[in-house]
Amino acid sequence: MEQEKPPIGWMSLRELAQRTGCPARTIRFYIARGLLPGPIKAGRDAKYGPEHERRIREIRRLQARGLTLAEIAFRLGEHSPSDTALSATLWWRIEVAPDLVVHLRHDMPPWRRHLIDHWLKQLQRLLQNPQEPSHKESNHEQV
Amino acid sequence: MSKSNTNGAVTFVPTLANTEQPLALSLQELLLTGRITPAGAKLHVRHTFRSAHDKPVEVVYAFMLPRDGALRRFRIVGKDFRVNSELKPVKEAVREYEQALEQGSLAGLARTYRDGLVNLNLGNLRPDETVVVWLELLAGVELHERGFRFRFPFTVAPAYHSQMRAVEVAPGVGEIELPEEFGDVLLPTWTQDAQKLHAVGFNLKVSLPGTNVEISSPSHAVRVRQGEKDRFEVSLAPERDVPNRDLVLDARSRESLQLVSGGPASNGKRYFAVNIPASVFGKVPEAARRIVFVLDRSGSMAGLPLEQAKRALLACLGALSEKDQFSIVAFDHQVECSTPNLVLADAKHREQAREFLGSIDSRGGTELAQGIQAAASILGDGGGDVLVITDGQVFGTEDILASVRKLGVRIHALGIGSASQDRFLAQLARESKGISRFLTPRERVSDATLELFAAVGRPVADQVRWQIVGPAEARIAPEPSSLIHAGSTVLVFVEVTGDDPAVLQVSWLSPEGAKQTEIPLNAGTVQDGEIIRLMQGARLINDLESRITVMPSIRETESEVSSKEEQKLFQSLKQLSQEYGLASRAMALVAVVQRTDDVPGQLPHTQVVPVGLPQDVEFGAYFRSNLYSFTAYSARLIRRRSSRAQAKYLCSALDLSTWDPMVYGFPVASEDDSDQSSDQSSEDVLFTLAGLLEPDGGMPARIIASSAGKPVTAKRVQLRGKKDAEGRWLATALALMCFLQHGHTLHSGQYRHHVQRLLDYLQNSPLTIADSRKQDLVARLSRGEVPTGDWEQLSRRWLQGEVIRADEFWARVNVSQP
Numbered sequence: 032m033e034q035e036k037p038p039i040g041w042m043s044l045r046e047l048a049q050r051t052g053c054p055a056r057t058i059r060f061y062i063a064r065g066l067l068p069g070p071i072k073a074g075r076d077a078k079y080g081p082e083h084e085r086r087i088r089e090i091r092r093l094q095a096r097g098l099t100l101a102e103i104a105f106r107l108g109e110h111s112p113s114d115t116a117l118s119a120t121l122w123w124r125i126e127v128a129p130d131l132v133v134h135l136r137h138d139m140p141p142w143r144r145h146l147i148d149h150w151l152k153q154l155q156r157l158l159q160n161p162q163e164p165s166h167k168e169s170n171h172e173q174v
Numbered sequence: 175m176s177k178s179n180t181n182g183a184v185t186f187v188p189t190l191a192n193t194e195q196p197l198a199l200s201l202q203e204l205l206l207t208g209r210i211t212p213a214g215a216k217l218h219v220r221h222t223f224r225s226a227h228d229k230p231v232e233v234v235y236a237f238m239l240p241r242d243g244a245l246r247r248f249r250i251v252g253k254d255f256r257v258n259s260e261l262k263p264v265k266e267a268v269r270e271y272e273q274a275l276e277q278g279s280l281a282g283l284a285r286t287y288r289d290g291l292v293n294l295n296l297g298n299l300r301p302d303e304t305v306v307v308w309l310e311l312l313a314g315v316e317l318h319e320r321g322f323r324f325r326f327p328f329t330v331a332p333a334y335h336s337q338m339r340a341v342e343v344a345p346g347v348g349e350i351e352l353p354e355e356f357g358d359v360l361l362p363t364w365t366q367d368a369q370k371l372h373a374v375g376f377n378l379k380v381s382l383p384g385t386n387v388e389i390s391s392p393s394h395a396v397r398v399r400q401g402e403k404d405r406f407e408v409s410l411a412p413e414r415d416v417p418n419r420d421l422v423l424d425a426r427s428r429e430s431l432q433l434v435s436g437g438p439a440s441n442g443k444r445y446f447a448v449n450i451p452a453s454v455f456g457k458v459p460e461a462a463r464r465i466v467f468v469l470d471r472s473g474s475m476a477g478l479p480l481e482q483a484k485r486a487l488l489a490c491l492g493a494l495s496e497k498d499q500f501s502i503v504a505f506d507h508q509v510e511c512s513t514p515n516l517v518l519a520d521a522k523h524r525e526q527a528r529e530f531l532g533s534i535d536s537r538g539g540t541e542l543a544q545g546i547q548a549a550a551s552i553l554g555d556g557g558g559d560v561l562v563i564t565d566g567q568v569f570g571t572e573d574i575l576a577s578v579r580k581l582g583v584r585i586h587a588l589g590i591g592s593a594s595q596d597r598f599l600a601q602l603a604r605e606s607k608g609i610s611r612f613l614t615p616r617e618r619v620s621d622a623t624l625e626l627f628a629a630v631g632r633p634v635a636d637q638v639r640w641q642i643v644g645p646a647e648a649r650i651a652p653e654p655s656s657l658i659h660a661g662s663t664v665l666v667f668v669e670v671t672g673d674d675p676a677v678l679q680v681s682w683l684s685p686e687g688a689k690q691t692e693i694p695l696n697a698g699t700v701q702d703g704e705i706i707r708l709m710q711g712a713r714l715i716n717d718l719e720s721r722i723t724v725m726p727s728i729r730e731t732e733s734e735v736s737s738k739e740e741q742k743l744f745q746s747l748k749q750l751s752q753e754y755g756l757a758s759r760a761m762a763l764v765a766v767v768q769r770t771d772d773v774p775g776q777l778p779h780t781q782v783v784p785v786g787l788p789q790d791v792e793f794g795a796y797f798r799s800n801l802y803s804f805t806a807y808s809a810r811l812i813r814r815r816s817s818r819a820q821a822k823y824l825c826s827a828l829d830l831s832t833w834d835p836m837v838y839g840f841p842v843a844s845e846d847d848s849d850q851s852s853d854q855s856s857e858d859v860l861f862t863l864a865g866l867l868e869p870d871g872g873m874p875a876r877i878i879a880s881s882a883g884k885p886v887t888a889k890r891v892q893l894r895g896k897k898d899a900e901g902r903w904l905a906t907a908l909a910l911m912c913f914l915q916h917g918h919t920l921h922s923g924q925y926r927h928h929v930q931r932l933l934d935y936l937q938n939s940p941l942t943i944a945d946s947r948k949q950d951l952v953a954r955l956s957r958g959e960v961p962t963g964d965w966e967q968l969s970r971r972w973l974q975g976e977v978i979r980a981d982e983f984w985a986r987v988n989v990s991q992p
Contacts, residue, residue, distance in 0.1 A: 044777075045272065054358040054728060055272050056295070059232060059780040075775035099341040099351055141342040 041071065041078040051087045058087065066090055066104050101140060127151055128158045199372060200225050200233040200299065201783045206376040206421065210324050211702070213435055213447035213665065214242065214709040215313040217326070223296055224304045232275070232297040232778040236362045236785075238327040239290035241597040242314025244712035245757040249308045250282050250296075250765050259284065259763040261755060263748065267762035268728045271297065278772035282307060284763040287359040288725060289571050290597050290716075291330070298778050312712040312756070316596065316612060317663040318625075319451050321382055321426035325612065328374045328417045329785040330362055331593035332796045334474065334540040335569040336507075340796050348787070348797030352569060357725030360782050366793050368416035368786025376421055377409040384427025392617040393422040393592070418786030419592040422614055430663070434693065437701035445706040446668040446695045448678055455635035458660045459685040462497035463631035464516055464558030466549035469534065472506040473795040474567045476536035478615040479590045483563045484531055486588060486623040488865030490561070491527055493627055493927060494519035496869040501552045502527055505545030506538030516552060520869050536795075540568045543577045550581040559608070559631045563588045566595030566612075567791075572723040575601060584608050584657075586630050588623060590615055593788035601720045607657040615790040620861045628927070629659040635682040635689075640666060643679050643692075647671035650678075651710065652717055658682070667710040668695060711754025718747050719759055726760060734760075859969055860916060863909045864928050868902075871931035872939075873909050875901030903941045903948070904983050906932055908972060910955055911965040919958050951987060961987045 048055040061067040067086050070077040086107070093103045121137040135147060202224050208217035225231045239245075248259045259282060262270065267283060274281035275297045283295040299305055315322040332340070332350055339351045346366035352359065365371065380389055383404045390396070395411040408423060430453050436446035467487055475483065487502070494500060498519045502512035512530040517523040542564060549560045566589050568574065578585065587599040589612035596612035603610035609629060611622045635658040642648035648670045658664060670676045681690040722743050726734035735741055744760050751761035787793055866873055875898035910932040918925040920933070933956055942948045954961070963986045972978050 044276070049730065052729060054268075055275075056232070056234075056360075056780065057358050059777065060234075060360065060782075062777065063780040070777060073775070073777065075773075077775045077777060094339075094351070095354075097337075097339060099339040099349065101341050101343045101349065141345055145342070 040081045042080075042084075044070075044077065044079060047079045047083055047087070051084055051091075053087050053091065058083075061087070061090065061100075064100060064104060066100060066107065099142075101142065105140065105143065125151065127155050131158070199370075199783075200227075200231055200781055201235055201372045203373045203375070204328070204417070206326055206374075207378060209379045209381065210315065210322075210423070210425070211381045211435065212315065212317065212322055212425075212433055212449045212663070213702075213706060214315060214712070215240075215324060216705050216708070217311050217313060219309045219311070221294070221307040221309065222304065223299055223307065225299045225301055227779055228301050230278075230298045230300055230776055230778040232295060232780045233299060233783060234360050234780065235294045235296075235783040236330060236360055237292050237294070238330050238594055239286070239292060239311070239597060240313035240326055240594060241316070241600045242312070242709075242713050242716050243290065243597065244312050244708075244715050244754075245284050245286065245292065245763060246310040246312060246708065246755065248282060248284055248294075248310065248763055248765065250280065250767055251306045251308065252280070252303070252767065255767050255769070257765045257767045259765040261751065261757060261761050262764055264726055264760060264762045265728050265730070265734065267764040269730075270764050270766065271295065274298075274766040274768075275778065276774060277768070278774045278776055279769065280305065280767040282763075282765045284309065284757060286719075286757055286759050286762070288356055288723075288759070289333075289569055290719075291359055291361075293360055298772075298776075312708050314600070314709070314713065316600070316610070317449065317665060318426070319430045319453060319661050319663060320384070320428070321387075321424065322663075323612070324380075324421075324423045324425070325594050325596055326376075326421045327594040328415075328421060329368075329419060329593050329788055330364075331565070331567045331591060331595055331788050332364055332474075332791065333567040333569045333595070334472065336539060336541070338569065342793075342797040346793065347784075348793065350796065355724070356569070358728070359725075362782055363784040364787045364793075364797070365784050366787050368418040371417055371784055371786055373414040374417050375410045375414060377407070378423070380406045380408055380423065380425050382406075382425040382427055383433060384429055384431050386428040388424075388426050390424050390426075391422055392424070392614050393419055396423070416786055419614070419789045420594045432693065434695055435702050436668075436695070436706040437703035439703040439707040441707070443707075444670040444673075444676075444695075445703045445710060446670070446676075446678075447702075447706045447709065448666040448668065448693055448695070450664045450666065450680070450693070452629075452634050452658050452660050452662050452664070454691065455638075455658050455682060456684040456686065456689070458628065458632050458634055461632050462495070462499070464499050464553060464556060465494075465631055466516070466552050466558065466560050467500065467502045468545045468549050468560055468562040468564075469502060469504045469531075470506075470540060470542070470545070470562070470564035471504045471534050471536055472538055472540040472565075472567075473536055474540065474791060475565055475590075476792045476795050478790050479565055480534075480536050482590050482613070482615055482619045483588075484534065485861060485865070486563055486590075486619045487531060488528070489620060489623050489861055490627045491519070491524055492865040492867040493624060494524070494869070496520060498631075499558075500527070501549075502530055503545050503548045503552070504530075504534050505541060505548070506536075507541050507544075508538065509541075509544050509548045511548060511552065514552070515554075516556075516558070524869060540564070542566075542568055543574045546578050546583070546585065547581060550583045553583060558583075560585045561588065561627070561630055562586070562599075562602070563590065564599070565589065565591040566599045567591065567593075568595075568598070570723075571598040571601070572720055574598075575605060575720050576723060578602065579605065582606075586610065586626060586659075587612075588626055589613065590619070591788065592616075592790050597716075601716070604655070605720070607655050609659045609662050618857050618861075620857060620864075624864075624925070624927075625661045629661045632660070633657045634660050635684050638680065638682040641679050642668060642670070642676055642695075644676040645670050645672050645674040648676060652713055667706065667713065669707075669710070670695065708754060708756065711750065711756050715747065715750050715754070715756055715758045718743065718750060722747065722759065856916060856966055859966055859973065860913060860918070860925060862973060863912060863969060864925055866909075867928060867931060871906075871935035872902050873905035873932075875899075875905060899939075899941060900980065901977075903936070903939055904978060904980060905972060906935055907948075907951060907955070908965060908969055908978065908983070910936065911960050912969045914955065914958060914960045915965050947984070963987075 044055050071080045072078040090103055122134045123137055125133045127133055200223050203222040205220040250257045271281045271283040281297045286292050315324045337353045342348050348364045350361050381404055389398045389406050397409050397411045399407045430451035433449040439445050499516035500519055501516050504510045512527050560583050585606040586608040587603045587610035589596055589599045592614050599610045611626050613622055638656045640650050650668055654664055654666050676695040678693040735744055747758050747760040751758045757763050913925050913929050918929055920929055936952045942952050
C-alpha cells in the first residue's frame with residue numbers, strides 16, 4: 032500500500048536536528064521542559080513542523096542573549112492561551128504606597144519574584160523621595 | 175515545590191516546575207564498589223534506574239570524573255537482558271543511540287564533555303521498569319609521602335564561568351546553563367535539600383602496604399574491616415546517604431614505602447606502576463623562598479571555605495622565615511594585591527598582610543587565570559612559587575590551563591571544597607611541576623597546609639631523569655616531573671615489551687650533589703598488569719584532554735573540529751582511546767537493547783537527575799539573584815579594560831529597561847559570614863598561635879580581641895605593643911608551652927618548625943641571659959619538659975585580648991616546679 036505523503040514542511044526529529052543544528056536530545060529536553068510542543072504527528076513516524084524549527088531558533092537566539100531556559104519558557108509562554116484560565120489562582124497583595132497596591136501571582140518562579148521585589152523597592156523609594164536618583168540611574172552613570 | 179510537614183516546617187519536595195506534580199525520581203540508588211591502591215582505583219558504579227512515569231523516559235545523569243578518571247565500559251542489566259557497551263567515535267555513538275531511541279529500543283550512552291563532565295543517558299526506560307547500569311571507570315589518587323587520599327564525586331559542584339546562566343527555578347532549586355562552546359552537555363539541577371534524592375552508598379576494597387595502616391574518612395561515617403594482609407574493606411556505616419558531597423577516603427601507613435606493582439597485561443606487554451616517596455631523594459633544603467599566595471575570594475567561597483582558606487594562609491605567614499619574600503593576591507572577578515612587589519617577611523609586612531587578609535570577604539566570580547597572572551607578574555623574572563588556595567569551582571578549566579601554561583610559573587594548589595574539583599587542581603599543579611592537596615571544608619586545615627607549605631619553594635630533587643635499563647623496548651609514560659617536592663610521592667608508569675628483567679634508573683640533583691638510584695621492576699604476587707595499563711591510559715587521556723579547549727561537533731554535515739591543530743589533537747585522543755579501550759571526548763560508550771515488543775516512534779520524556787548542592791556551598795552564591803550586587807558587578811566588569819569580551823557580553827545582556835535578569839551576579843557575603851566558626855578546638859588555638867609568630871620567631875606582646883566573647887580567630891585578633899620586650903618573652907614562652915603540651919616537639923608534629931623558632935627566640939633573647947629564672951624555664955622547655963598547668967587555657971585568654979601579668983605567669987610556673 033502506498034504511504035500517504037506528509038504535508039510540506041513536516042520533518043522527522045533527525046531532520047529537525049539537522050536543519051537547526053540543535054542535537055536531538057536537546058530538542059527532546061526542550062519538549063520535556065515545555066519550551067516546545069510535542070510532535071505534530073506522534074507514533075511510529077513522528078513528525079515536526081516549521082513552528083518547531085522557528086521556536087528552536089528563537090530559543091537559541093534568546094539563550095545567546097543570556098536568558099536561561101526558565102526565563103525563555105516564561106517569555107514564550109506569555110502569548111499562549113492560558114490552560115489554567117478556569118482554575119482559581121492565588122495572588123499576593125503588596126502595598127507599595129498608601130495609594131498603590133500591586134498584585135503578584137503566588138506561584139511565580141523565584142527568579143522573577145526576586146526581580147520584581149527589587150523593582151518594587153526601587154519604586155517605593157522613589158515614591159517616598161521623588162528627588163532621589165534611582166539605583167538604576169546611578170548604575171548607568173557608572174557604566 | 176515545597177510543602178508543610180506536620181510541625182508546620184517547610185520541607186522540600188522536588189516537583190515539576192510547570193505542573194507542581196511531585197517529581198518521580200528515575201535514579202533510585204547509586205552504589206560505588208571497586209578497589210583502590212596507591213597506583214589508582216578501578217571502580218564499578220551501580221546505577222539503579224526505575225521509572226514511575228506513565229510513558230517511556232530518557233534519564234540523563236550528569237557527574238564529574240574523579241582525578242585522572244576515564245570511563246572503560248558499562249553494562250545494562252534488566253529482567254531478561256544483559257548488554258555491554260561498545261566504544262565508538264562520538265558522532266557514531268550518538269547516531270546509534272538516537273536510532274535506537276527512534277526504534278523504541280532501550281539504549282545507553284556515556285559521553286565525556288569538557289572539565290571531565292559526563293552525561294550518562296539511558297533512553298526509553300519503560301513505565302515501572304527497573305534497569306541497572308554498571309559503569310566501570312578508572313581513577314587516580316592524591317599521593318602523599320605515607321599513603322593517599324581518594325575522592326569520588328557523589329555530586330557535581332556548581333561552578334563559575336563568565337558566560338554561564340544561573341537561575342533559581344523553584345525555591346531552593348537552581349539550574350546552570352553553559353554557553354554553546356561546551357556542546358550539548360546537560361548539567362544537573364541542584365537542590366538545597368538532598369534528603370529526597372537518590373540514595374548513595376559504597377563498599378570498597380582499599381590496599382596499602384605498610385605497618386599500622388589507618389583508613390579514615392573526613393566526609394562520611396565508614397565501617398572498616400581488615401582483610402588479608404594489607405587489604406581493607408570500607409563501607410558506608412549508615413544504611414544510606416545523600417548525594418551532597420564527595421566521598422573522601424584517607425589511607426595512611428606509619429612509614430613511607432617504595433612500591434612496585436604490575437605484571438603482564440592483555441596485550442602481551444608488561445606494565446608497572448612505581449611509587450617513589452620524596453624521602454628517597456633527600457631532605458628538604460633550607461633556602462629563602464619567593465612566594466605569592468593567591469587567595470580565591472569568590473562568592474562560592476562564602477562562609478566556611480573562605481574562613482578555612484584564610485586560616486591556612488595565616489599559618490603559612492607564621493611559617494615564613496625572615497629571609498623569605500612574599501606577597502598576597504586575592505581574586506574574584508577582580509584582582510587585589512597586598513603589595514605590588516615581593517616584600518621581605520618582616521614584622522611590618524606580616525602585619526600589613528594580616529590586615530589585608532582581615533579586609534577580604536567573599537564576592538564575585540572566579541577568574542582564576544587572572545589571579546595567577548597577577549602572581550606571575552609580581553614574581554617577575556626572578557622566579558618563585560605560586561600557592562593557590564581555592565575551591566576550584568570553575569568551568570572551562572582547559573582555557574585556564576592554556577593561559578597558565580604560557581606564564582611558566584610553578585603553581586601549587588590547596589583546594590578546599592566538599593565537591594570534587596581536584597581533577598582540575600591536580601592538573602594545574604602537575605603541569606607546572608607543583609603539588610596539590612584537596613581538603614573538605616570541615617576538616618582541620620593545619621596538617622595539610624603546613625605539610626604543603628613546607629615543601630613549597632624547596633624541592634628535594636631537581637633535574638630528575640628517568641630511564642629504563644634492561645629490555646630492548648620500554649617506555650615511561652606520562653613523563654614524570656623533573657622536580658620533586660617533600661611530602662609527596664611520585665607515580666611512574668612503565669610499559670615493557672618482552673620478558674627481560676627491567677630496572678628503573680633515576681638520577682637527580684640534590685643540594686648535596688648528583689645522586690642516582692635503581693629500582694628493579696619486579697611486581698609482587700598480585701599481578702595487576704592490566705589494571706596498571708588502564709590507569710596509565712586514563713592518565714594519558716586526561717593529560718591530552720586538558721590541552722583541548724573545544725567539543726567535537728556531532729552534526730552529520732560538519733567535521734568534528736574546524737582547525738588543523740584541533741584535528742590533530744582529536745586524532746591523537748581517538749588513537750589513545752582505541753589503544754587503551756577507554757572513553758574520552760573523542761570516543762563514547764554506547765549500548766542498545768532491542769526488545770521484541772519495542773514500539774518505534776514514541777518520544778521519551780527527557781529528565782535530568784537532580785543532585786544535592788554540595789555541603790557548605792551557599793545556594794545564594796550561585797542561584798539567588800541579588801540585583802544590587804549584579805549591577806555593581808556588571809559595572810565593575812565593564813570598567814575593567816582586561817575584560818572586554820566579558821564586558822561586551824554583559825553589555826549585550828544588560829537590558830534593565832525590560833527588567834530581565836539575564837546575568838546573575840554573586841551576592842556580597844553578609845558580615846555574619848565570618849562568624850560561622852563554632853567554639854575553637856585545641857587545634858584551632860594552636861593554629862591561631864602559629865599564625866601569629868613574628869619573623870624573629872617570637873610572639874607579639876599583646877593581643878586585643880576586637881569582639882570580646884566571640885571565638886578567637888586569627889582574623890579577629892589585632893596586635894598591639896610589639897615593642898614590649900617582657901610581654902613578648904612571656905607570650906612566646908606561653909605559646910611554646912602550649913605547643914609542647916599538645917605533643918609538638920622539636921622533632922615531631924606538624925608545628926615542629928614553629929617550636930624550633932619559638933625556642934630559638936627565647937634562647938637568644940637578652941632577657942633570658944639576664945634572668946636565671948628565665949634561663950631555667952628555657953632549659954626545661956628545650957628538653958621538652960613542660961611545667962604542669964593548663965597553658966592552653968591561658969593562651970585562650972591571651973588570644974581573647976586579656977593581658978597576662980608576669981606575676982600570674984610565674985606563679986603558675988612555680989606551682990609546678992618539682
